[in-house]
Amino acid sequence: MLMPDGSPGRFRPAFRRWRAGRPFWGGLLLALGGAEVLLTLKASLAVIMHVGMQGLAGYLLPTVMLLCGVLILFSPAQRLFYSVIGVLVSLGTWVTSNLGGFFVGLLLGVVGSCLTFGWLPDQEPRVSRRKRRKEARAAKAVARPLEREASQSA
Structure with missing residues (x-):
């Protein structure tokens, strides 16, 4: 309506x-x-x-x-x-x-x-596969610069 x-x-x-x-x-x-x-x-x-x-x-x-x-x-x-x-x-x-x-x-x-x-x-609502993949890619993108900083300082 x-x-x-x-x-x-x-x-x-x-x-x-x-x-x-x-x-x-x-x-x-x-x-x-x-x-x-x-x-x-x-x-x-x-x-x-x-x-x-x-x-x-x-x-x-x-x-x-x-x-x-x-x-x-x-x-x-x-x-x-x-x-x-x-x-x-x-x-x-x-x-x-x-x-x-x-x-x-x-x-x-x-x-x-x-x-x-x-x-x-x-039960929590399900998260779609597309959204989980997008979050994983964002987490990887954030983790890469941190790894580079850690390797350069060592």
Whole structure:
């Protein structure tokens, strides 16, 4: 959203700060995986209740996936528990829900859970390879004159 003067509004920086404090992409992928599995179920709830517990699990597991993804986004302190539950439930949808939403929801759930499990909250931002090389070249350029002075004075 741009302001009339062309500068970005207050929403984007606030969202970036919120997103940086949590495993955003992992939770989002897990929630999307659960939603995808739920959308691939074609049977009506009346048929599922008639089939019994096996049919009910087809709706229950993707709902738990969706819930874990949302809870990861809004309660990142419990991310390890939710990610373990998310990966187990995602793998369980392979049996109960059309091969895990035709493998798409299953893969989204597993990848999202793994991203969440591996996320570290206090990690410094990565420095690009280009920036590291540039800093190394600058350090070498500073070190060369110092080496020459040391060799000349000895």
